[in-house]
Amino acid sequence: MADVIATIVIVLLFTGASVYIYKEKKKGSHCIGCPMAKNCARAKCLKEEQTSKCRTLS
Numbered sequence: 001m002a003d004v005i006a007t008i009v010i011v012l013l014f015t016g017a018s019v020y021i022y023k024e025k026k027k028g029s030h031c032i033g034c035p036m037a038k039n040c041a042r043a044k045c046l047k048e049e050q051t052s053k054c055r056t057l058s
Contacts, residue, residue: 024032 021032
């Protein structure tokens with residue numbers, strides 16, 4: 001019985017994490033979990049047209 005409960009908990013955690021990542025990517029977040037979110041240099045470069053400066057950040 002304990003094995004079944006542990007398996008259910010692991011599946012729920014994995015499913016919750018997967019749904020969270022899917023929703024964040026759909027919103028356009030480039031760095032999930034980053035406190036700067038869409039304000040970092042890399043994220044701005046991905047939004048704008050690629051320039052030589054942005055290519056060095058990737």
